[in-house]
Amino acid sequence: MLSLIAASAYFLLIHFGVSGTRLRDELVTRLGAGPYRGAFALASVVGLVWMSYAYRHAPTVELWGLVLGLRPAAYVLVFIAFFFVVIGLTTPSPTRVGMESKVGQGPEAARGIVRITRHPFLWGIALWAFVHLIVNGDLASLIFFGSLLVLAVLGTLAIDAKRRRNFGEQWSKFANVTSDVPFAAIAAGRNRLGPALAEIGLWRPLAAILVYAVAFYLHGRFGPPLT
Numbered sequence: 001m002l003s004l005i006a007a008s009a010y011f012l013l014i015h016f017g018v019s020g021t022r023l024r025d026e027l028v029t030r031l032g033a034g035p036y037r038g039a040f041a042l043a044s045v046v047g048l049v050w051m052s053y054a055y056r057h058a059p060t061v062e063l064w065g066l067v068l069g070l071r072p073a074a075y076v077l078v079f080i081a082f083f084f085v086v087i088g089l090t091t092p093s094p095t096r097v098g099m100e101s102k103v104g105q106g107p108e109a110a111r112g113i114v115r116i117t118r119h120p121f122l123w124g125i126a127l128w129a130f131v132h133l134i135v136n137g138d139l140a141s142l143i144f145f146g147s148l149l150v151l152a153v154l155g156t157l158a159i160d161a162k163r164r165r166n167f168g169e170q171w172s173k174f175a176n177v178t179s180d181v182p183f184a185a186i187a188a189g190r191n192r193l194g195p196a197l198a199e200i201g202l203w204r205p206l207a208a209i210l211v212y213a214v215a216f217y218l219h220g221r222f223g224p225p226l227t
Contacts, residue, residue, distance in 0.1 A: 001061070004054035004140060008147040011047035014040070015151055019158065025166075037097065051144060058140035065137045074131045079212055081128040084182075086208035087113045087200060088120030094174055095119055095159050103163060106173040112204075115196035117182040118175070119156040126152035156180045 018024050019040065028036045091112045094103040102109045113120045126149055133145035160180060163171045179185035186193050 001058050001140065001143075004051065004058045004143050007047060007050040007054045008143055011044070011051055012147055012151060014043050014047060015155065016158065019155075024162070051147070055140055055144040058143075061139035063137050063139055063142060067135050067137055070135050074135050077131045078128055081124045081131070082212040082215070083205065083208045084113070084117075084120045084124030084127065086124075086211050087204045088122075088124060090204050090207065091120065091200075093118060093120075094163065094171075096121075100163070100166070103167045103170045103174055106170065107177045109174050110178045110191065112196060112199040112201075114178060115191045115199075116186065116193070117180065117184075118178040119159065119180060120182075122152040122156050122159075123182055 018027070024036075031039070091114060092099055092102060092109075093114045094100060094105075094109050095114075095118050110118070117123055129145040129149040129152065133141055133149060136145070157180070160175070164175075177185060177190050179188070179190070183193075185191040186196075
């Protein structure tokens with residue numbers, strides 16, 4: 001369990017202690033954007049692999065126990081999470097790595113799922129982690145999925161702060177027609193759901209369904225059930 005705690009602490013530290021902070025800006029200035037991104041990606045992969053290995057080998061310490069009754073709802077929620085992740089990864093957005101220049105497009109950059117949330121990928125990860133945390137109900141799952149949940153939710157705030165710091169008024173124009181929390185901008189009347197669904201199109205949801213189906217199959221074949 002100590003290895004899992006150390007891996008989770010490392011993973012959170014490199015994100016909240018470096019990414020989105022002024023230290024990150026300083027490193028980019030000294031190293032260059034490309035080398036920094038490469039080094040940070042490598043550090044993140046190391047952390048995630050370490051966390052996953054430690055989680056698989058952690059002892060079982062039950063807290064509230066496996067909640068089998070929630071599994072039907074969990075499958076649906078994880079399905080929704082995959083939609084946010086896959087559609088988010090296939091939609092250009094100023095909040096994605098390497099696409100910061102799109103902030104200059106202002107409100108025009110808010111298209112597709114970005115009308116629903118400007119952080120679809122992270123909210124998908126947050127929902128996925130939350131569901132796994134609740135259903136599994138053991139200490140290792142609380143540490144592993146809890147760390148990913150905290151990273152995803154607070155990561156949206158860190159990205160917003162970094163974009164606001166670097167782009168100022170341009171970011172404000174984009175942020176005014178979008179929201180961090182899913183559907184908040186639509187509920188407030190600052191954007192509309194109809195255009196979002198039209199711009200998402202058909203192929204992105206189909207890709208999400210395919211990825212979910214493959215993940216479901218592999219999870220059941222090589223590991224415990226998906227949730």
